[in-house]
Amino acid sequence: MEMRHLLYLATCLFLLNSCTKENIDGTPSLNPELPEVAYDYKNITLPFNAVPGLVQINTRIDFINIDPFSNPIFTGGFINNPGGIKQEITDEGATLGRVLFYDKSLSQNNTISCASCHQQKLAFTDGKAFSEGFQGELTERNSMSIINPILQNNLFWDSRSVSILDLSLKPIQNHIEMGMERLDILEEKVRNIDYYGPLFEKAFGDRHITSDRIAVAISQFVSSITSSNSKFDKGQLNTFELHGKQVFLEKCGSCHSGSNFAADDGPGGAYGMNFIDLSSTSIVNLRGTTNIGLDVVSADNGFDGKFRIPTLRNIMLTAPYMHDGRFKTIDEVLDHYSSGIKPNANLDVKFKTPDGKVKFISLSDAERLALKAFLAALTDETMLTDPKYSDPFRRR
Numbered sequence: 001m002e003m004r005h006l007l008y009l010a011t012c013l014f015l016l017n018s019c020t021k022e023n024i025d026g027t028p029s030l031n032p033e034l035p036e037v038a039y040d041y042k043n044i045t046l047p048f049n050a051v052p053g054l055v056q057i058n059t060r061i062d063f064i065n066i067d068p069f070s071n072p073i074f075t076g077g078f079i080n081n082p083g084g085i086k087q088e089i090t091d092e093g094a095t096l097g098r099v100l101f102y103d104k105s106l107s108q109n110n111t112i113s114c115a116s117c118h119q120q121k122l123a124f125t126d127g128k129a130f131s132e133g134f135q136g137e138l139t140e141r142n143s144m145s146i147i148n149p150i151l152q153n154n155l156f157w158d159s160r161s162v163s164i165l166d167l168s169l170k171p172i173q174n175h176i177e178m179g180m181e182r183l184d185i186l187e188e189k190v191r192n193i194d195y196y197g198p199l200f201e202k203a204f205g206d207r208h209i210t211s212d213r214i215a216v217a218i219s220q221f222v223s224s225i226t227s228s229n230s231k232f233d234k235g236q237l238n239t240f241e242l243h244g245k246q247v248f249l250e251k252c253g254s255c256h257s258g259s260n261f262a263a264d265d266g267p268g269g270a271y272g273m274n275f276i277d278l279s280s281t282s283i284v285n286l287r288g289t290t291n292i293g294l295d296v297v298s299a300d301n302g303f304d305g306k307f308r309i310p311t312l313r314n315i316m317l318t319a320p321y322m323h324d325g326r327f328k329t330i331d332e333v334l335d336h337y338s339s340g341i342k343p344n345a346n347l348d349v350k351f352k353t354p355d356g357k358v359k360f361i362s363l364s365d366a367e368r369l370a371l372k373a374f375l376a377a378l379t380d381e382t383m384l385t386d387p388k389y390s391d392p393f394r395r396r
């Protein structure tokens with residue numbers, strides 16, 4: 001036996017499960033099942049103006065040609081790409097993106113896909129405080145829901161990404177999440193899988209497979225994930241839930257704002273890019289983050305000691321909560337706001353009294369119940385069950 005064979009064998013024994021037949025020829029055992037005519041991804045319906053009295057404030061910076069106020073239904077999606085380059089969502093591109101999103105072959109040892117940590121029925125979270133990556137190591141933060149990401153100017157808990165396109169290869173390359181550190185190896189792997197040639201051709205006009213195209217397709221799919229069909233969006237709140245909405249707008253809505261109930265992180269937004277004072281040119285950009293006093297001293301520094309104000313859509317399905325998944329239930333979250341806030345150095349001013357003490361959010365039992373009913377009315381069954389976001393692979 002040649003030396004290189006011996007080496008290969010030794011590596012195989014060492015990395016046992018990465019040397020399955022699948023990994024050698026790159027072909028998973030089952031093909032994706034796709035509809036004859038592609039699903040409609042490009043006509044996305046965003047919940048603009050969903051909150052009467054509250055205008056849509058967190059539109060993406062690159063939507064320069066789109067006036068959200070006159071476009072309650074936004075036709076022909078574009079995805080964020082800094083530098084002003086518009087990237088269009090096409091039905092074929094997003095179809096390819098869906099297959100890539102669900103394909104475990106994109107991970108180093110064929111065990112993890114994006115969907116392992118982002119499951120549709122859980123609003124694209126995974127129900128865990130921390131997620132297991134391709135070698136069983138845990139992620140450092142709680143998996144985030146993916147809901148109307150196109151409305152967010154910043155992504156990840158620490159807002160380290162401003163672009164869905166830029167984000168799309170990161171988890172694949174990340175050594176904990178999917179472990180394909182070398183993009184040339186990723187490309188080679190995807191090239192060796194039969195069903196990708198035709199999918200790339202439909203999406204891009206030819207069968208050329210590059211990591212840039214992989215990122216574009218995944219970002220088209222991710223950008224197409226929208227929610228605008230909850231009980232709340234349909235205007236079907238009962239008196240009790242309407243009371244909850246009032247409580248929400250009064251106590252939570254200044255942070256969880258706009259139609260995605262998330263950070264107002266657009267230009268000029270309360271948590272977006274702001275001029276400190278108009279006479280100077282200095283600007284501060286909070287990138288949609290703040291600190292809610294989870295700890296006196298935080299173990300994770302996030303974005304300068306702050307974390308992104310996340311969406312509350314489908315919130316009943318995305319436990320555990322917070323960047324480190326520390327709260328198991330909504331009641332624990334509400335207990336934090338009503339009695340658990342700690343005096344962190346970066347604590348949001350809204351949680352401070354004029355003399356610098358912690359100011360809690362007061363919630364009577366009746367208000368708490370109504371608030372929970374309102375949050376439950378943000379669940380969108382359409383998004384959670386829509387076949388166009390579902391797993392195209394039969395069970396492996």
Ligand code: HEC
Pocket residue numbers: 101112113114115116117118131132133134139140141142143144145146149152154155156157158167168169171172176177178218222
């Ligand atoms: C092992 C689990 C895991 C895998 C696999 C994974 N993610 Fe994530 N995802 C996470 C975690 C954890 C975060 C939050 C990370 C942080 O903030 O530092 C996250 C955040 C995100 C976000 C940001 C959402 C927001 O509102 O800011 C998007 C989008 C996303 N992932 C898409 C993907 C895509 C696309 C893939 C596949 C290419 C993928 N993820 C694979 C765990 C995972």
Ligand code: HEC
Pocket residue numbers: 251252253254255256289290291292294307308309310311312315318320321322323324330333337348350351361
């Ligand atoms: C000062 C701004 C602010 C206010 C006011 C506020 N929140 Fe938050 N909220 C945040 C931030 C920031 C986070 C993420 C914190 C982290 O993980 O470190 C968060 C996280 C959450 C989460 C967890 C979300 C997830 O995906 O894990 C829930 C639920 C929540 N808030 C509900 C509420 C409710 C209900 C109210 C009103 C009673 C409220 N918030 C008031 C800023 C705020």
